[in-house]
Amino acid sequence: MYIQAVKAPLYLVLATVFWSGNFVVGQAAVASMTPLDLTFWRWMLAAVPLLILAQVIEKPDWRAVLRRWPVLLLLSVLGMSGYTLLLYGALGYTSAMNASLITAANPALIVLMAIVLLGERTTRLGWLGICLGLLGVLLVLTTGDLGRIFSLSINTGELLMIGATVVWGFYTIIARRLDVPPVAATAVQVVIAAVMLAPFAVALNVEFPDTPAEGWSLAYIAVFPSLGAYLFWNLALKTTPPGTAGNYLNLMVVFTAAITVALGTPLTLVQVVGGLLVIAGVLLTGIKGQAKLKVA
16 A cells, blocks of 8 residues: 555656646647547547456456446546546637646645545645635636636636536546546446447547548547546545645646647747746645545
């Protein structure tokens, strides 16, 4: 257990790196593929490899795993189908950088959910960190004009991304309490998502990518954000409180910014200031602001 707890921060960092790449690659992919195309093929391609990994690594009692089908179904609807569709839908209207900055609101939501549902506590520094992070996100949402909050003048893609963060918050809270081996849990959720999305894919005539660019984009999405990130995230949640895990999502701002700049897209001053506020929030909430988990 101690070794797994030591590895948890590494797992969370790797998950955020892979998801950061998903923002950038996903934004390019939605130019020629629909959110349903990406979501359906993402999980179809990841399902069998994840089942094999679960069997090799965990050798789970599959009957015991499947007895938890109601919660696995709920997690699949939230994390695999709902979040992913909302994310790719958002990337059709807003930038990868803005999407990653909005994702930084997740720690605040997760901590609040954990306080209400799990009895988790945070310190004053933790609350200060949450407020700084939210302020950074609001700057990005309003492009520096906070008055836009009151006029509800916010991009459609950014509204979809807000919905995605709420969905992910519920996913994290529920997944933390799941008493199923993490790889097996992820695999079953992916299979459920693929099966549930199949009728929609058939009805809407979803086709396999037919260009090299689409193929490489889907390959990245299927291997890294799908297999790697969900696997590492669920492994880390076995020893990491939801509020702490949520803080790591803010690192996606840093990783996405690095990828964006490396690809030649400049950052705006508002994005830089918002990102710095988010990072400050991560440091306060994650390093000094996180109190011990206390479950009533």
